[in-house]
Amino acid sequence: MTKSSKNTVNMSTVNKKIVLGGILLLALMLVVVSILLRPAPQDLTLRFHPFVGDKPLRLNTQSYKNPGGEGEFTIRDFQLFISNIVLSFPTNPIYEQESYHLLRFDGKNTFGQLVIPKINLSNLSQLSFGIGIDPKANGSLMFSGDLDPNSRMAWNWQVGYKFLLLEGTLTVNNQQLPLVYHIGFDESYSELNFDLAKEDMTGNGVINFKIDLRRLFQSSDTDSKQLTNLKPANKVEYMDMSEIPHVKFSPDDVKAIAAGFHDFISLCDLSPRREFSPCH
């Protein structure tokens, strides 16, 4: 009896130990699982697909219709500054540091892209960035991000940077006309905002944008930029490139082209049901 009662006591001690151990193990597992399930920081890639209207941009080899006139044009180079990227979440926004990115389209890929490393991307609800260089940086000699006063995108220290560089050739009736669009000036700096839905970002953290170069040549006779924004692409009126083949320092011409900055980048609609701005 004594023996058996002793046994019972032993058994209950053992049971307690097992239960305690089980609870500890369970707690440990919960901790491990919660760490594993916590969204891991990943790279955010903003990928920009250049188009002229519905045709993908191919440097040198592909020709495109003069948007508002006769003849066809080719592009030999296109470069663009994207800056001051802000990522918005339900909680605190993230401001990228040294946020000056030069997009180029002369690499192996047909697109240009920039990567923001190691971001917790869940609940990313809005994205904004500037086209060009903000006035403070544009008037300085700083080396920050892709800013380089000795680069092709710099004019000289009194004038600042080209925000957009577009060079090519327009051919009308076998006559060739050089196209030079070097668009800068503080007034041209434009901020764009994009509300993001879940499907706008791929599983590996890529957000795809379409750049439509034709939008740079939409006629700005309408006083309000917002109006053109609402117009479907086929209702927009375009300029004749032969009448505005070079834009560098003439403020009115710069303004006319830079007005398109507000409209020429859009989120790619990758789903087939949507009508506008397919990227593939």
Add this chain to the structure above:
Amino acid sequence: MKASTIVVAIAVIFIATAIYYLENKAPNTHPVEFTAPFVFGRFNVPDNNPLTQESVLLGRRLFYDPILSRNHQVSCATCHKQALAFTDGLKTSVGVSGIPLKFNAMSLVNLMWGPQHFFWDGRVSSLEAQAIEPIKHVNEMARNIKQLLMELNNDEDYKKLFKQAYGEISEQSITKALANFQRTLISANSRYDQYLRGEISLTPIENQGRKLFMAHPDTKVILRGGNCIDCHSQFLTSGFASKFDGFSNNGLDNDETLQAGLFTLTQNEAHRGLFKAPTLRNIAVTAPYMHDGRFTTLEQVLAHYNGGIKRSKTLSPLIIEADNIAKTQIDHISLNLNDNEITAIIAFLHTLTDDEFLTNSAFSNPFMAASDDD
């Protein structure tokens, strides 16, 4: 017996390890300290070739030593003379074969900045890779590398210098040393630099030339320009560093005579006839000009941009478009600068001459320096 074997074995291993360690230990080197204007921007030195005093000392000696050539008569300095900003004054250079080369000798200055593609056609992408080519080239130095290594190994001075810099004599350490000596060739005290630092004023004509240099003309806003800035960056005055932005077709030839240029490297038709935009630092002492040395004076160079441009498929649209008179003629490409403006641009180009660089004893022939001391 057994214990003594173990003791001997341990001793042997210890001695072998010590010998191995002493033989292979990285040389004790000292970093080069140098300054450069912040407006030159960022630069990179390869991780596997830190800029050490020992490597520069060795590189300088190799640069001036004709031991690098088959006939022991041609050194790097034969075609890259300090007084001429490391050019040779010839239309195109001549090496051991006596047959003129295809290209004009490039000035060696501020090489850590600007395009990191070397030679006029950009065919190599590091100074180390560049350095071996003239040594091996049949018309330049025509050197058999095995033989060169043997001769260097028989030279007590070189054995010591190589050991201190890289630990060993090899093809790689030769090119690394030459690359590092060239990295130290920094020119930053021309009158233009002094002007940028606020130490001096330029004369009115030099300043007019500076403004023209820095401006792409735009007749719509009555801005006159020499359009130099479209290819030569504002502070370095070299081509642009990013990708192939530093290469351009500046209208020297028409389609029939257009040379390959950057096409040699990229095999991209859009790059046919594009050549590296050279630095303009010390340009007044580096005649003749262009990749084939076709122009003997700066006046001829300016005349080229002012009406001598030849059309070809890859000619820069920036050159076609740049005009100081509202475009009336399609066929004749010219900046349409007046004589006074041409004089002003040439006056500005002379402010890029850096006498301190051209006479700096740290860059001069170390063999001459040694004999001067005697």
